Amino acid sequence: MKSKFLLMLISVVFFLNACSKDDNDAVETLETPVANAPKDVNDNGFKAKWNYVSHSKSYLLDVSTSEDFTTILPNYNSKEVTDLNEVVTGLTGGTQYYYRVRAKTEAQISDYSNVISVVTTGSNGIPEDPTFLKVKVNKLANPFFVGMAIKASQLTNGTPYDVILRNEFSSISAEYEMKMDQISTASGVYNWTVADKIVAYGNTNNINVHGHALVWHNAVPQWLKDFSGTDAEFAAEVKKYITDVVTHYAGKVKSWDVVNEAVDDNGGAMRNTIFLQRMGPNYVKDCFQWARNAAIAAGDTLLLLFYNDYATSTNIAKQDKVFAILEDLKTAKVIDGVGFQMHNTYLSPTKAQIETDLNRAVAKGLKIHVSELDIQVNQFNDISSFTNERRLAQKAKYKEMVKIYNALPAANKYALTIWGMKDNESWIPYSTELNHPGNDWPLLYDSNFAVKSSHTGFLEGLD
Ligand code: GLA
Numbered sequence: 001m002k003s004k005f006l007l008m009l010i011s012v013v014f015f016l017n018a019c020s021k022d023d024n025d026a027v028e029t030l031e032t033p034v035a036n037a038p039k040d041v042n043d044n045g046f047k048a049k050w051n052y053v054s055h056s057k058s059y060l061l062d063v064s065t066s067e068d069f070t071t072i073l074p075n076y077n078s079k080e081v082t083d084l085n086e087v088v089t090g091l092t093g094g095t096q097y098y099y100r101v102r103a104k105t106e107a108q109i110s111d112y113s114n115v116i117s118v119v120t121t122g123s124n125g126i127p128e129d130p131t132f133l134k135v136k137v138n139k140l141a142n143p144f145f146v147g148m149a150i151k152a153s154q155l156t157n158g159t160p161y162d163v164i165l166r167n168e169f170s171s172i173s174a175e176y177e178m179k180m181d182q183i184s185t186a187s188g189v190y191n192w193t194v195a196d197k198i199v200a201y202g203n204t205n206n207i208n209v210h211g212h213a214l215v216w217h218n219a220v221p222q223w224l225k226d227f228s229g230t231d232a233e234f235a236a237e238v239k240k241y242i243t244d245v246v247t248h249y250a251g252k253v254k255s256w257d258v259v260n261e262a263v264d265d266n267g268g269a270m271r272n273t274i275f276l277q278r279m280g281p282n283y284v285k286d287c288f289q290w291a292r293n294a295a296i297a298a299g300d301t302l303l304l305l306f307y308n309d310y311a312t313s314t315n316i317a318k319q320d321k322v323f324a325i326l327e328d329l330k331t332a333k334v335i336d337g338v339g340f341q342m343h344n345t346y347l348s349p350t351k352a353q354i355e356t357d358l359n360r361a362v363a364k365g366l367k368i369h370v371s372e373l374d375i376q377v378n379q380f381n382d383i384s385s386f387t388n389e390r391r392l393a394q395k396a397k398y399k400e401m402v403k404i405y406n407a408l409p410a411a412n413k414y415a416l417t418i419w420g421m422k423d424n425e426s427w428i429p430y431s432t433e434l435n436h437p438g439n440d441w442p443l444l445y446d447s448n449f450a451v452k453s454s455h456t457g458f459l460e461g462l463d
Pocket residue numbers: 175176212260310341372427
């Protein structure tokens with residue numbers, strides 16, 4: 001009995017001893033540190049921070065200008081630090097950096113922490129690339145039009161706006177002055193003055209004119225909204241408008257958005273517009289057919305007809321519906337291309353989402369117009385001035401869009417149009433549809449006509 005008890009005691013002591021040994025072993029495995037967001041970011045550096053790792057004696061800090069750390073700054077190449085932070089100095093202003101750490105004991109070095117991205121404040125002093133966009137694009141093996149959304153009031157000869165437009169851009173779209181509510185004042189009555197000025201500017205300066213847009217639910221003239229005739233008479237009014245406008249600009253306007261935004265944002269149904277209500281679901285095809293017939297009757301066999309819409313890269317139900325309409329128009333042989341508006345943000349859509357969307361148009365053999373590109377950086381109203389971090393993020397996103405566009409097959413390229421020249425003239429902060437909560441900087445030029453990094457990003461996207 002006694003010896004049995006002794007044996008049990010011995011095994012318990014042995015067991016406890018074994019457990020504590022195991023515990024010691026586990027403790028000695030060095031954990032991977034977690035790096036934290038920097039503090040005190042300034043023109044020349046920042047304070048890098050990370051969490052404590054048990055038993056570590058020091059940390060090895062790497063700082064790099066590349067996210068994959070292919071090159072590491074000489075002073076911060078596994079720099080040994082005993083604290084939980086390090087003031088990194090001697091950097092360049094307005095530049096993107098990355099850091100990571102490893103924990104260290106006498107015997108071990110841990111795995112690398114997560115990577116923290118930080119942009120120093122100020123300017124890096126490197127001037128933006130002043131090359132004119134269309135000049136670089138026109139040197140490509142398969143060039144395309146570089147478009148700009150304009151207003152007639154901006155086309156005064158010799159102004160900075162006019163000079164930049166003629167230097168850099170090879171296509172124009174009217175921001176709103178060629179829409180139905182601007183041109184049509186009553187049944188069969190037209191005010192051509194402003195639209196004519198825009199078209200003449202393009203024709204005189206050898207700039208392509210893209211017509212935007214014949215039919216859009218947000219630009220229906222009051223007289224047509226109030227139209228009291230039958231549905232067939234309503235359709236006849238729309239036909240007459242399309243016919244007269246296409247005829248008036250035959251040979252002068254090279255392409256038209258025939259229908260803009262016919263698909264709803266929810267669930268991929270047709271948008272419930274006055275055109276759908278009065279003319280039925282075939283109205284899109286009818287409008288294209290009338291535009292085509294008018295062009296041919298006026299002797300213009302080269303006019304390109306586009307369907308234009310937004311948010312198709314992220315809204316897949318909408319994308320599917322748009323492509324069903326495009327298929328229908330293709331079968332009827334009345335369409336040449338599709339416009340993807342691309343009112344994007346520095347976070348969305350992703351490269352893959354854009355490519356998937358555009359590649360569906362390539363598969364259909366359609367010309368592709370990136371028709372209204374702008375890239376918001378303050379969609380959450382979390383910045384009150386244009387920060388370096390957003391400047392670089394926007395540059396990268398413009399570069400990505402241009403790269404995707406330029407990689408399209410030659411036959412599918414048409415134009416890449418930017419929706420406005422200067423940040424302070426963009427529609428984004430004022431849009432009631434977008435409900436944008438604050439200021440933004442979505443374009444290629446600042447309010448003083450200085451090229452932004454987004455412009456340099458556009459150029460880099462062509463490389
Ligand atoms: C839509 C339309 C454009 C224009 C913008 C806002 O994207 O297609 O014509 O009205 O909204 O500038």
